[in-house]
Amino acid sequence: MIPAKIEDVFIQVTTDFSGVITNIVAGKFAEKAFQIHSSIFKTCPFLEGTLEALEHQQQFTLETMVIDFNSVEYNVDIELFKEEQNISVLIHNRTNVYKIVEQLNQNRNDIFFIKRELAEKNEELKKLRKIADKANEEKSRFLAMMSHEIRNPLNVILGYSEMISQEKINDNVAQYAKLLAISGNNLKVIVNDILDLSRIEAGKLELIHTVININEIVTNCVENYRLQNKNSAVELLLNIENKIPENILGDQVRINQILSxxxxxxxxxxxxxxxxxxxxxxxxxxxxTKIVFLVSDSGRGMTSLQASKIFDEYQQNKKSDNRVFGGAGLGLSIVKRLLKEMKGSISVKSTLNEGSVFKVEIPFLKGNSSKIIESEIEENSSIKSIVNKRILVADDDALNQTIVAHILAKENVILTQVKDGLEALNILKTTTFDLVLLDIHMPNITGEQLMQQKNEFHQSNRVTPFLALTANTTKEDLERYYHIGFVDVISKPYTAVEFVEKMKKNI
Known part of the structure; x- marks a missing residue:
């Protein structure tokens, strides 16, 4: 038994050799068009001549033919088989099949064009990515250059401010020097914030995991601000739970940066x-362990709208804040990003005219207490005296030379100063020194180029410790300086204390 649905898509008839239908064998497709004793050529005119040319006992197929029935065209395939007495004609209705195939072909064409368009878009994206990467590299180079160009004069501003404050001056001049130092430090904060933000965006900020003492970090940070706070109407308080673990693993500099x-x-x-x-x-x-830091104040507070935006970049709640307090509105944005790198978080609760509470949560891994003791012993043992030591300083900036001379005059060193790398090279060939400080960017021969010519130095100077004086202190810069032979780096701008401590540590 042939299922009804199948019968509707085919019909099989037999004809004599002249094309007259002699029998309806099976099927119901277009059955009214194929009647016994009628000519098959009426519905299938393309069979004229074909039936006569058929070979005996040989199957012959005609594909994608068209017949007209009840004013409707149908796509059919026809199988012919010539026997001794008649011809078997099997007609398949493939109209729906061809429609589906046609649609599939169209879909295939569409997919082809979509794939080609995607390939073109991918090529465009690759080009755009290369452009973006190049732009990021250019931005990094620009920031590094600007950092150097800003930090050099900034070192002079802060250095001379410190020198002036140590002189016997009247109260007005002392106040001017103080304000100059405050403005210089504000500029230093802005430069550092911009560089930090650039490093974070470029994915180049790396956290250091060493054994640290949270109690000491927080206490030192608070004491520093207690000394800076000249407003007697504001009380600065510190409360640390006794059960805070003493030794944990973390980045001391970044934790101090967040709290500061x-x-x-x-x-x-x-x-x-x-x-x-x-x-x-x-x-x-x-x-x-997870430690929570709460910094609360009774200041001017914020509205809920202001609090919701406070961690955005370049955000300051009043337009006058930049002029009155300085800064670029990057501090809290960087804090949030640093905490994200630490797997921590920050939030704020604030009431206008009543104050704010900032909550910082940081998870830490535990550390070994013996390591911190060993590191302290090692650090303390490395601090030596530089009295009567022969020091060479090469720096092309005359103002920086004056600051260095002023700082080292109090340390009773034997100081030699030169203004470029070529002079430094000539004197290193003939005179021995206990410590050498080289500015990285100098005319004629740079500090880096000079370090690569150590074989031309006097024999004793080849083992002398060399320190780099520079404003370029990215991770890549530092690795390069250490690789070519510098034992340490003094970053500009520096304070007199930082400058001398670096020298004593490496003498």
């Missing part, structure tokens, strides 16, 4: 009342 940023804002915007720093432990186990 929050404390700096609290001091700026609090005219009276109190600022408090609370350190608590959220959880603690054998491997890790």
């Amino acid at each position: 940023n929050l404390l700096s804002n609290a001091v700026k915007f609090t005219q009276k009342g109190k600022i408090s720093v609370d350190v608590k432990m959220e959880y603690d186990n054998s491997d890790s």
